[in-house]
Amino acid sequence: MRDGVRLATDVYLPDHGDRHRGEHGDAHVPAVLVRLPYDKNSRYVYFDEVAARFTACGYAVVVQDVRGKFRSEGPTVPFLREPDDGYDTIDWIVRQPWSDGLVGMFGDSYYGFTQWAAVASQHPALRAIVPRVTTVDFNATAQNTAPVGRPVWLEGIEYFAHYWVDQGVYDYEPDRAVRPVIDQFEEAFRAIGARSTWFDLLAPRFTDLFPARGLHPFDARPVPVLHCVGWFDNIVTPHMGDYMELAARPGWDAVQYLWAGAIDHENYRLADAPATEETDHATNPAALARMLPDYVDPAVEFFDVFLKGTRRVSELPKARWELGHAGWRTSTSWPPPEAVERTFWLDALDGLDGIDGLKLDGSAAPPGGAAAQWTYDPEDLVPSLVPNSFAQLQSYPDLAPLTTRDDVLTFTGPALAAPLDLAGPLALDLHVTSSAPVFDVFVKLLDLGPDGQAHPIARGEVCVRADAAPDDVRVDLGHTGYRLRPGHRLALLLASSDYPMYLPASGSDENPWTTVAAKPSTQTLHTGGALPSRLVLTVLPAPDAQHSPTPHAQH
Known part of the structure; x- marks a missing residue:
């Protein structure tokens, strides 16, 4: 990165690519960048499987641990450096001999946010994003404002306490009976011997540091975006808030698309609920194989239009959505015009x-x-x-x-x-x-x-x-x-x-x-x-x- 910090990065290349070859004989191909805090090599994110589907379609896949997490260097603080680190990573990609100079981004939750951070950086090579089950501003889920605001999402705050202490992850079960509630976390931090900086910015009083500096992504140059929403996602409300705000901005609305399924944050399906040993993709490789097409293929189709140009824009429905218990629909807008x-x-x-x-x-x-x-x-x-x-x-x-x-x-x-x-x-x-x-x-x-x-x-x-x-x-x-x-x-x-x-x-x-x-x-x-x-x-x-x-x- 521009400050000398090194971020651990894996590159998956397709076996064959377009006709144009680089100086080392590599195919010039577009790249799909994923920047995440959940260990790029973990079974939780199964990116070897995800990358295989992308590379089979002629895309390079670049998967990176964000700053301060797992194998990457730097302090463990979420959000703040993601615009700069996103820009610098894209800059590194387009200098590689296999790159055709075009980059898309893909991913869920926090690695949906890193896509929006990269949009705010306005790197010219970033041509399309596919943020899944995410939102531009996670802090909005943590604040308790008046006269009418939101109760504090304790489960979400726990995420920062577990994931954002240092490079690792701390799994602990707080004593729910302890009062005051903040002492549930103080007990854990004493046991760990370290603190979560971001937890301390959210509790006991909320500190609004996002966006800490720079351009808000919605004020940046519009980039084609496929919102992948889960109707049962616990952050579906802010995600759809992002979609509806962009719908009111003509420059963005012209290039935004919606894919919305009857899924939750972890990609479990209403059609399979509750999950069984046979259908649980977190533990059953066969179930994961069945889930991956729905997970990856909408992004492949989107990138085929905006990175490769092998599909026409007219082939993409503006809204493709699942009516729970009744199958999939398409419409020219969301909500559907007939609603x-x-x-x-x-x-x-x-x-x-x-x-x-x-x-x-x-x-x-x-x-x-x-x-x-x-x-x-x-x-x-x-x-x-x-x-x-x-x-x-x-x-x-x-x-x-x-x-x-x-x-x-x-x-x-x-x-x-x-x-x-x-x-x-x-x-x-x-x-x-x-x-x-x-x-x-x-x-x-x-x-x-x-x-x-x-x-x-x-x-x-x-x-x-x-x-x-x-x-x-x-x-x-x-x-x-x-x-x-x-x-x-x-x-x-x-x-x-x-x-x-x-x-x-x-x-x-x-x-x-x-x-x-x-x-x-x-x-x-x-x-x-x-x-x-x-x-x-x-x-x-x-x-x-x-x-x-x-x-x-x-x-």
Whole structure:
């Protein structure tokens, strides 16, 4: 790198390439660059297998441990040096005898972010990127802002504490009962004998260092981008936020494309949920072999257009997306042009219809006002139930037990006589108050089956400062493509804790990281009359029998 730090890098070359040869007889080929912090040679990222698919299609693959991780030199600090290191690595690639001077980038999560960092560097050789299950600004998932912000994603903060101490990874299980919560991590750092610099910038008070300097990638020269989104990814909301922001920028919108599957962050599929010994690609090589085409081939097709020029732009659908339980579709935009907004009014007055006597009414706003309450008890937090939200489709637990808790408010809709297809953004508008000055609202939209099991469709959460919040609070539930089948019902859950996935509220003005004795609170939801609350869904007008059976073209 420009400061002399060396980054460990593997290069995979195709056996044959284009007609043009370099001075050493190497084929001049485009390169696919991957810059990641998870050990480029680990089975977790299986890049020998991924590279084999790319090189078979005539691409060189360059895989690099980022600065400060595994075999790479330098201090272990995420984000800050990625624009410069991305630029310098691309500069090194185009000087290699096998390079044709064109570079694309590929990868998930943090190595989706390193693609955006390279875009911000504006290296002229970077011609296309394929960021998967990622977002431009991971810090947005960690901050607790008011009057309406997000609860702190504790599971995400743990990632920094585990991965960003030094070159290695520290796997430990904190004592979830320890208070204050920050001491759970202090115990681990004392045992390790080192600290995570980035954890210290996020807790107990958030320090916004991204972007620390330089150009925001969205303000850079537009580069063709294929967003690969997972409807069940735990960061689908910020990822789709990136997509929708770029859709409002004509220069970017012209060159951005969407691939969205019914997958989670770790590429487990709804069609296989829960994973079994036969279908778990993390442990079964045969399952990995079956998963790789969906993982790699959309990127190959994209690079064939923008790096090789062997396919036409007209062959790429602007949006290729999976309708969960109903196959793959394409559309000229996202949401699909035919999708319409549908409102479900929450009604706390009409009892005896659904779980806990509460229901969703899709017909009209309730004329009369009503209210329902739920409590927050810091001594009896609502359990997350999902053991790992990065791989929620691996376990795919039944969330129905949450609906029987006194501290969870549940609304249900009627059993469907025909399929209901969700295809676009989802949101919940609430008129809600609290006995606490600051409170959290966690929302889960569920598919309640005829067998009584409830499985997630989407989720969202807000942290509200009562004295500064607007009269109504919008909870962004992200985007999805999902079919509710006949006989199934929508269920909507509201609670004020989700532990250990999220940092518990203090119930006061105290910092939740350092609170020793959090205070209980009561939340009141208003429905109907002058204070309506509503669930806003984007739906297809009718089931579409015409759909693509696979998420990618056949080679």
